Amino acid sequence: MNTPMLFLGHGAAGDARSMAPWVRQLAGLGVTAEAVNLPKSNAQRAQDVFRAALTDDPAAVIGGHSYGGRMASLVAADQP
Secondary structure, three states: OOOOOEEEEOOOOOOHHHHHHHHHHHHHOOOOEEEEOOOOOOHHHHHHHHHHHHHHOOOOEEEEOOHHHHHHHHHHHOOO
16 A cells, blocks of 8 residues: 655754654654755745645645644645
8 A cells, every 4th residue: 555755844943854863763664754845934935845745746745843844734724
């Protein structure tokens, strides 16, 4: 069974590399995750990173830490 890709956004003080420990731990649990880099200066552009991921993979799941989690939740709230 294919599990959906999980795209993770970082906190405001980090970048995709700061999410690497979570990506590794999730992989150990059988969850395929990828960290994304979010623009920090513009919330709309940060949300667009998640929107693009969902356009490329509509079955994907989005989330993150702090800033990344907030951006993901705003995008998720707009999904049908």
